[in-house]
Structures are given as structure tokens and as C-alpha cells.
Amino acid sequence: MKQIHDYIDDHWQEGIADLIRLCRQPSISAQGVGMPEMAQLLAQMMNEYGIRALIIPVPGSKFPVVYGEIAGESSVTLLFYDHYDVQPPEPLELWTSPPFEPVQREGKLFARGVSDNKGNIVARLLALKAFQKTRGRLPISVKFLIEGEEEIGSPNLGAFVKRNRRLLRADACIWECGGVNWKDQPIIMLGLKGILYVQLEAHGASQDVHSSMGTVVPNPAWRLVWALSSIKDTDENIQIAGFYDNVRPPTKQEIKAIKAMPRDDEETKQSLGLKEFIKGVTGFKYKSRHILEPICNICGLDSGYTGPGSKTVLPCVARAKLDFRLVPDQHAEEILSKLRKHLNSHGFSDITIAPTTEGENPARTPLDSPFVNIVSSTGKEVFGADPVIIPSMAGSGPMYYFTDTLALPTAGIGVDYLGSRAHAPDENIRLADFILGTKHVAALLERMASDWQPQQKGRSKRWK
Amino acid sequence: MKQIHDYIDDHWQEGIADLIRLCRQPSISAQGVGMPEMAQLLAQMMNEYGIRALIIPVPGSKFPVVYGEIAGESSVTLLFYDHYDVQPPEPLELWTSPPFEPVQREGKLFARGVSDNKGNIVARLLALKAFQKTRGRLPISVKFLIEGEEEIGSPNLGAFVKRNRRLLRADACIWECGGVNWKDQPIIMLGLKGILYVQLEAHGASQDVHSSMGTVVPNPAWRLVWALSSIKDTDENIQIAGFYDNVRPPTKQEIKAIKAMPRDDEETKQSLGLKEFIKGVTGFKYKSRHILEPICNICGLDSGYTGPGSKTVLPCVARAKLDFRLVPDQHAEEILSKLRKHLNSHGFSDITIAPTTEGENPARTPLDSPFVNIVSSTGKEVFGADPVIIPSMAGSGPMYYFTDTLALPTAGIGVDYLGSRAHAPDENIRLADFILGTKHVAALLERMASDWQPQQKGRSKRWK
Numbered sequence: 001m002k003q004i005h006d007y008i009d010d011h012w013q014e015g016i017a018d019l020i021r022l023c024r025q026p027s028i029s030a031q032g033v034g035m036p037e038m039a040q041l042l043a044q045m046m047n048e049y050g051i052r053a054l055i056i057p058v059p060g061s062k063f064p065v066v067y068g069e070i071a072g073e074s075s076v077t078l079l080f081y082d083h084y085d086v087q088p089p090e091p092l093e094l095w096t097s098p099p100f101e102p103v104q105r106e107g108k109l110f111a112r113g114v115s116d117n118k119g120n121i122v123a124r125l126l127a128l129k130a131f132q133k134t135r136g137r138l139p140i141s142v143k144f145l146i147e148g149e150e151e152i153g154s155p156n157l158g159a160f161v162k163r164n165r166r167l168l169r170a171d172a173c174i175w176e177c178g179g180v181n182w183k184d185q186p187i188i189m190l191g192l193k194g195i196l197y198v199q200l201e202a203h204g205a206s207q208d209v210h211s212s213m214g215t216v217v218p219n220p221a222w223r224l225v226w227a228l229s230s231i232k233d234t235d236e237n238i239q240i241a242g243f244y245d246n247v248r249p250p251t252k253q254e255i256k257a258i259k260a261m262p263r264d265d266e267e268t269k270q271s272l273g274l275k276e277f278i279k280g281v282t283g284f285k286y287k288s289r290h291i292l293e294p295i296c297n298i299c300g301l302d303s304g305y306t307g308p309g310s311k312t313v314l315p316c317v318a319r320a321k322l323d324f325r326l327v328p329d330q331h332a333e334e335i336l337s338k339l340r341k342h343l344n345s346h347g348f349s350d351i352t353i354a355p356t357t358e359g360e361n362p363a364r365t366p367l368d369s370p371f372v373n374i375v376s377s378t379g380k381e382v383f384g385a386d387p388v389i390i391p392s393m394a395g396s397g398p399m400y401y402f403t404d405t406l407a408l409p410t411a412g413i414g415v416d417y418l419g420s421r422a423h424a425p426d427e428n429i430r431l432a433d434f435i436l437g438t439k440h441v442a443a444l445l446e447r448m449a450s451d452w453q454p455q456q457k458g459r460s461k462r463w464k
Numbered sequence: 465m466k467q468i469h470d471y472i473d474d475h476w477q478e479g480i481a482d483l484i485r486l487c488r489q490p491s492i493s494a495q496g497v498g499m500p501e502m503a504q505l506l507a508q509m510m511n512e513y514g515i516r517a518l519i520i521p522v523p524g525s526k527f528p529v530v531y532g533e534i535a536g537e538s539s540v541t542l543l544f545y546d547h548y549d550v551q552p553p554e555p556l557e558l559w560t561s562p563p564f565e566p567v568q569r570e571g572k573l574f575a576r577g578v579s580d581n582k583g584n585i586v587a588r589l590l591a592l593k594a595f596q597k598t599r600g601r602l603p604i605s606v607k608f609l610i611e612g613e614e615e616i617g618s619p620n621l622g623a624f625v626k627r628n629r630r631l632l633r634a635d636a637c638i639w640e641c642g643g644v645n646w647k648d649q650p651i652i653m654l655g656l657k658g659i660l661y662v663q664l665e666a667h668g669a670s671q672d673v674h675s676s677m678g679t680v681v682p683n684p685a686w687r688l689v690w691a692l693s694s695i696k697d698t699d700e701n702i703q704i705a706g707f708y709d710n711v712r713p714p715t716k717q718e719i720k721a722i723k724a725m726p727r728d729d730e731e732t733k734q735s736l737g738l739k740e741f742i743k744g745v746t747g748f749k750y751k752s753r754h755i756l757e758p759i760c761n762i763c764g765l766d767s768g769y770t771g772p773g774s775k776t777v778l779p780c781v782a783r784a785k786l787d788f789r790l791v792p793d794q795h796a797e798e799i800l801s802k803l804r805k806h807l808n809s810h811g812f813s814d815i816t817i818a819p820t821t822e823g824e825n826p827a828r829t830p831l832d833s834p835f836v837n838i839v840s841s842t843g844k845e846v847f848g849a850d851p852v853i854i855p856s857m858a859g860s861g862p863m864y865y866f867t868d869t870l871a872l873p874t875a876g877i878g879v880d881y882l883g884s885r886a887h888a889p890d891e892n893i894r895l896a897d898f899i900l901g902t903k904h905v906a907a908l909l910e911r912m913a914s915d916w917q918p919q920q921k922g923r924s925k926r927w928k
Contacts, residue, residue: 215753297778298767310785312763321775
């Protein structure tokens with residue numbers, strides 16, 4: 001591996017130059033800006049790195065998938081999931097330098113997308129190049145699935161993955177995000193929660209009426225309040241029948257990993273100006289609740305008059321936006337159906353439920369997967385620090401299509417640090433992290449070649 | 465009385481000319497437009513009608529009270545409560561003719577304020593003039609309290625009345641609003657509900673956070689929903705301890721009057737596109753619920769993201785605007801205090817309550833008051849139809865200062881009809897109603913002189 005790492009040390013600026021090329025090209029999926037140009041540029045760059053790249057149109061989507069593959073010594077195959085779209089750069093006035101004019105300063109590279117997720121794409125590419133330039137060939141085979149809709153909720157990714165199971169066949173998957181914490185320990189992320197986002201609507205009269213009519217005219221704001229309060233009690237227990245039925249208990253290793261995660265509850269509490277968290281949780285209880293619990297959150301409430309002062313009005317409609325964050329093995333579709341049944345059985349059949357998307361299922365790779373061991377031990381070697389293994393993020397993403405549809409053990413690693421400001425102005429990565437992140441990918445490829453046995457003992461049944 | 469009525473028949477156009485003068489002067493309290501000019505014009509006009517008029521500054525208010533008095537044959541005194549301010553005229557594009565350029569067409573006079581409440585002011589004045597011009601003197605004494613803040617909630621009227629009890633001493637009060645129904649029966653209005661309008665606020669973190677933090681970060685939208693649902697149950701029962709304690713049961717006469725009121729529930733239901741009213745009420749149950757029940761209404765709900773689509777946010781604040789409509793003998797202050805206790809005792813001491821005004825107490829004049837008999841029998845004579853007596857409106861107003869602070873039996877009569885469009889574009893009155901409404905006031909003055917006995921038997925204790 002020394003030869004490979006030396007190559008990376010000598011040539012990382014070439015990677016940064018390519019990253020600057022990618023970041024100069026805006027690719028804002030939410031605004032439809034620069035997307036075909038970006039797909040074209042990316043496929044071309046992948047060709048330059050010796051990868052056979054295809055731009056695959058996605059039915060129902062304006063933005064194609066960029067797919068790539070390259071055979072290695074071994075048929076063992078690693079799939080990289082990344083995305084070429086970025087968040088909108090606004091508010092522009094808060095950027096120190098323009099978002100699509102990448103600038104290096106103080107050992108960092110600033111640009112929209114440099115952290116999320118173009119930096120990781122180029123780090124993966126550069127690791128492959130190191131093998132090709134030094135040994136002429138990769139130790140294992142590699143595939144890329146780089147989508148253009150991640151920042152708008154990956155609405156077509158599930159169907160794409162299902163339609164292309166054979167194309168995407170692999171042994172394991174590296175997820176698009178990861179990096180180091182403030183102690184420069186590498187973070188390895190093994191799961192995401194699922195999400196079901198719905199809008200509830202209650203309707204009353206055909207128009208708003210004077211509030212004195214509240215004696216006789218049904219008020220949809222009251223009906224919504226009553227319906228919502230039936231969904232979750234004041235002790236944070238979700239009252240939907242069967243809601244918790246499919247929650248898989250955490251494994252001993254997951255509990256151990258959560259215990260080993262550094263605390264940040266005190267800092268978070270202070271930064272949010274809170275006296276205490278829900279149920280007063282701190283330390284381990286805080287972390288395990290955050291990572292393991294499914295929740296139901298009100299994202300928005302809207303009805304009637306919401307301006308200054310008073311208006312005596314009885315509204316004709318009331319709306320709530322809710323998101324359910326789901327954990328294995330809850331499914332978005334199952335929870336939607338249980339929510340409907342709950343409202344019906346509690347006398348709220350008049351309240352409509354509009355899912356804003358089809359939702360995402362939760363995903364989690366077991367800690368006893370040999371792939372986790374490979375990702376972790378190579379991370380320790382490259383970063384010189386014990387990795388922090390996070391069994392699941394509290395957030396959501398389309399990982400289920402990889403862990404379950406494709407049955408791949410999946411881990412997130414990358415070139416971020418906690419100051420990367422993804423989705424915010426002055427998004428950036430540290431150049432040193434880019435080098436280490438590239439080396440980690442290289443070490444991982446090498447180790448997969450030596451240690452990975454497709455049907456090895458101890459492999460979780462989930463990954464058959 | 466024939467002489468008086470003949471005078472009105474011969475001279476009503478002079479009244480209309482004066483009404484046009486008043487309506488040409490905008491007096492929009494909410495926008496601070498034309499208010500001093502209006503007070504000046506009104507006082508001057510009252511002088512022209514032989515009334516000693518004063519413009520009395522009101523502490524804490526930009527808009528003075530116009531007070532007037534004129535002695536008559538008898539010391540029996542009738543107080544007229546009216547207001548010289550009007551609602552904003554917007555939306556201007558919906559007016560057939562400009563709101564402050566009064567126009568007669570099809571037997572009606574159109575202008576902002578012509579119905580609410582300048583038409584009544586001039587009808588009262590013209591009735592006085594009829595006596596003065598024919599007999600040289602009024603049969604009884606008359607006072608006017610014409611405020612400039614009715615359309616903005618009369619925030620200073622209570623204090624004004626309390627400070628000026630002696631000045632306002634009288635035997636009975638005629639309220640600013642009234643008219644006829646579609647069958648041309650005169651409507652006599654004997655009460656108003658009280659109102660307590662509050663904004664409840666729940667606060668969470670110091671800023672909005674990502675909704676995945678809902679595992680640990682308290683969500684004020686949930687707290688608000690739980691608090692609201694504790695206030696009223698799904699059967700419309702208000703759960704605040706002692707809320708109904710001071711609700712005075714309706715008298716037999718009130719029940720009888722409500723039974724005699726024409727039904728309009730079917731029309732209302734159809735016009736509002738409702739399948740049914742709360743608890744399926746119709747007919748008498750609809751009317752009595754509407755008139756007699758205190759309610760708690762949600763006027764507005766606001767929290768987090770309320771735009772299109774989804775945003776995964778955990779809001780830092782949630783707000784609800786509530787109005788309580790109160791019936792005798794509930795008091796706004798009492799209910800505010802009980803609401804605070806309720807929230808505290810149900811674990812919601814963190815939720816703040818901000819009253820938007822000091823509230824209004826309910827007011828109701830008993831049907832057995834001799835004044836009601838006088839107003840009703842003179843109404844029957846003038847209009848040639850049985851009056852409809854409404855024990856209380858479902859709406860609210862500052863009547864309590866007259867019925868309770870000044871201990872005056874109070875009844876609303878006036879020159880409106882159901883198509884008057886008060887507060888709306890094309891506000892208007894019918895000229896025929898203006899004549900009848902003027903005659904009703906004249907007949908009332910005459911009858912007060914003959915029939916009113918300040919300490920007569922049967923006078924309700926409330927009016928001592």
C-alpha cells in the first residue's frame with residue numbers, strides 16, 4: 001500500500017484540480033440549473049479515469065443517472081453511491097467567495113458541492129487512479145451509481161435500483177457521506193432512518209366565517225388539533241396501533257457502538273438554548289434515543305389568521321405537516337396505512353392525508369458485517385485514530401434500496417469534517433481530509449481484495 | 465304622534481342630505497384617516513340640531529368621544545350609544561361607486577358607514593328635530609355618546625364610561641345597531657356576548673432545527689396541540705375548571721323569544737356548504753346554541769413550515785389565536801385567569817397567554833325590562849309588524865359598560881336591512897328603512913315620556 005499512498009501524496013493536487021472542474025459546473029437539481037452539463041462533464045471525467053461511464057436516462061426524471069464500472073483483479077465488486085446534484089447556493093450574500101468559483105484558502109477548498117458530494121466523488125476516482133498508475137489495475141472491481149436527484153429527495157432512485165439489480169450487482173456499497181469529527185477520528189455511518197412526510201388537512205365550511213359562528217359551524221382547526229393529539233401523547237408515545245410492532249431491538253454491538261460515540265448533548269443543549277431535552281435525556285440515553293427511536297414530528301401548522309393582533313375568524317381549512325422518522329424494520333407504506341386506520345378509528349375519517357413523496361424506508365447495516373470490520377480497520381490505519389461507528393444517523397436517505405433491495409452491506413465514509421457547512425454558505429472541505437479520505441478508499445479496495453469472501457462465514461443472513 | 469311622523473315624512477330628505485355630509489367625510493379609525501375632521505363635523509352637526517355637543521379627549525386614545533345632550537320636558541333620559549368611525553373601505557375595486565362619494569340608486573343610499581353607523585346617528589338626530597320643529601321641545605332628555613374606536617374594538621370605552629358615570633347618567637340606552645329582517649319585521653337586539661381573545665405561544669429551541677432532532681428537542685407545535693386539546697374535548701365541552709360556573713340559565717321569556725325568532729339554519733348550512741352543524745343542531749337547538757352558549761374558537765394556528773411541499777423542520781415556536789365568546793355572567797378577566805390555571809394544572813405552565821385586548825364582558829338586557837316593552841310596542845306600531853326580539857347576538861361588543869357599569873336597560877334598533885353589507889363593499893341602507901327607523905326613535909321618545917317610571921315596579925334589580 002505504501003506505493004499507493006505515496007502516489008496519492010504526490011498527485012492529490014490533480015484530484016483537487018478535477019474537483020475544481022466539477023465545482024465550477026453548477027448542478028442545482030431543485031432549480032434545474034446545469035444538470036445535463038454536469039452529467040456530461042462527470043461521465044467524461046470518469047472516462048479520463050479509465051472508467052466505462054454511461055449516462056442512463058431515468059424514467060419520470062429530468063436528471064439521468066451517471067453509471068460507471070471498471071473491472072479489477074478480483075470479481076469482488078464495490079459499489080459507490082454518490083450524487084452529482086447540489087443544494088441551491090442561496091443566500092448568496094453570505095458566501096465569502098462565489099459558490100461556483102472554487103477557491104482555496106487556509107488549507108481548505110470552498111465551493112457549493114465540494115463537501116456534498118463532489119469531493120467524495122473525486123476522492124473515490126483518485127484512489128482508483130493511484131492503483132491504475134502504479135499497478136496498472138485495480139485490486140477489485142468497482143461500480144458507480146451517481147444520481148442527480150439526491151438533493152430533491154431521490155424520487156426515482158428506488159425504481160431505478162429495482163430495474164437495474166443485475167447492473168448494480170456488487171458485494172458491498174460505500175455511501176456518499178462521511179468524514180472526521182473534531183478529534184480527527186474517522187466517522188463510519190451504517191444506517192439512516194426512514195421517513196414518511198404527510199400533510200393532514202381538515203376542512204369545514206366552504207369559506208372562512210365570523211368566529212361567533214363557532215357555536216354551530218365545525219372548526220377544522222379544532223378537528224386537526226384533536227386528531228394530532230390522538231397521534232402522540234404528552235409522554236411522546238405514538239398512539240397509532242401497531243406503530244412500534246416492527247421496531248427491531250438494537251443489537252449488543254449497536255448498543256456498544258452508541259456508548260463509544262463521543263457525547264455532544266451538552267454542547268447541543270447550550271447551542272439550542274434548551275433547559276433540557278425530551279424526558280431529560282443526557283449521555284447514552286440521549287444518543288440511543290436519537291439514533292434508535294422512531295418519532296413523529298410536527299413540521300408545520302397553518303390555519304386561519306396568523307398575522308399580528310386579532311382577527312375573529314373561524315377558518316375553513318387547517319393543515320399540519322408531519323414527518324415520521326422510522327427505524328428498521330418499519331416501512332413508510334405500512335406506517336401510512338396505520339396512520340389512516342388510526343384516524344378512521346378515532347373519528348377523524350374526514351381528515352385527509354397527503355403524502356408529499358412515497359417515503360423512504362429505514363436502512364441499517366449490522367455491525368457484525370465483515371464489511372464493517374474492513375471499513376473500520378482500514379480507517380484506523382489510514383487516520384491513525386479509532387473510528388467512530390454510528391449505527392444510524394437520525395436523518396433519512398435512500399439507503400434502503402442498497403441495504404435491502406440490493407442486499408449490500410453499506411457504510412458511509414468521506415472527506416468531510418464537522419465544519420464543512422454542507423447545504424450552507426461557505427461549504428468547504430479541508431485538503432488534508434481529502435488526502436486521507438482518498439487513502440481510506442484505496443486501503444479499502446486493497447483489503448477487500450485480500451479479505452472479502454463472498455460467502456464467508458459470519459456474514460449476516462441479510463446479505464445473502 | 466301624527467304631527468311628528470308627518471314632519472319626518474316631509475323632511476326626511478334633509479336627514480339624508482346630512483347623512484351624505486357625514487358619509488363624504490372618511491373616518492377610518494384602523495387607518496387613522498379623517499378622524500379629527502369627522503369628530504368636528506359631527507359635533508357641528510349636532511349643534512345644528514340643537515344639541516349641546518362636546519368633543520371629549522379620551523386618555524390613551526387618538527380619537528375623542530363626541531358627547532351631546534339636550535334637555536326635554538321630562539328628566540327621563542335616553543342615552544344613544546353610536547360611533548363615528550367606519551371600517552376600512554378596501555377592497556376598493558369591489559365598490560360600484562366610490563365608498564366616500566355617497567350615491568342614491570334604486571331607493572338606497574350607498575357609502576362606507578351609511579349603515580354602520582352614520583345612518584343611525586342621523587336617524588336619531590332627525591327624530592329629535594321633528595319634535596323641536598313641531599313642538600319646540602323634546603318629550604324627554606337625550607344624551608349621546610358617540611365614540612371613534614368601535615371598529616377597532618373600543619379599547620378605551622370602558623375606562624371612559626367609568627370615569628364619566630355622572631355625565632352619562634340616564635334611564636335607558638339605545639344601542640348603535642338594528643334594523644329589519646327580510647320580512648320587514650323590526651329586529652330588537654338585547655344583548656351581546658363577551659369576548660376574550662388571546663394568543664397562546666409555545667417556545668422550544670432558540671432556532672428552528674432539522675426535524676430529525678425531534679427525538680430529543682422538544683417541539684412547541686406538539687406542546688401547543690396538546691395544550692389546546694386539553695382546553696376543549698371533541699364533544700365541544702370546554703374543559704377549563706369552572707368555565708361554565710357563571711353561565712346564567714336563560715329565562716322563560718328568553719327561550720320564548722328564541723323560539724319566536726325566524727329560522728335561518730337551512731339557508732346558512734347551504735350557503736356554507738356544510739353537511740351538518742355541530743352536534744347536528746337544527747331549528748330551536750341551532751338558535752339557542754348560537755345565542756346562549758359560550759364557546760372557544762381557534763381563529764389561527766401557525767408554526768414551522770407552511771408553504772408548498774415538504775420541509776423537514778422542527779419549529780422553535782408555535783402560536784394559536786383563540787377567542788372565547790362569553791355569556792352572562794361570565795367575565796373576560798375571570799376566564800383569562802381560569803385559562804391560566806388550567807394550563808398550569810395540566811402541565812403547560814411554559815405556554816404563554818397574551819390577551820390581545822382586555823376583553824369584553826357579555827351583556828344582556830332582560831326581556832321583562834319595561835324598556836324592552838316600550839321599544840317593542842313602538843316598533844310594532846311604526847313598522848306594522850311584530851318585532852323579532854333577539855335576546856343576544858352571537859357576536860360581541862362593548863355593551864357591558866352600559867348594561868352593567870351604567871346599569872341601563874339597552875336595546876339595539878336602527879335603519880339597516882339584511883342586505884346592508886356592513887363592513888363590506890357597497891354598504892347601503894334603504895331610504896324607506898331610514899324613514900321608519902327615524903319614526904321608531906320618535907315614537908320611543910314619546911312613549912318614554914308617558915310610560916317610563918324611574919323606580920317603577922317590576923323593574924329588574926339589575927337596573928337599580
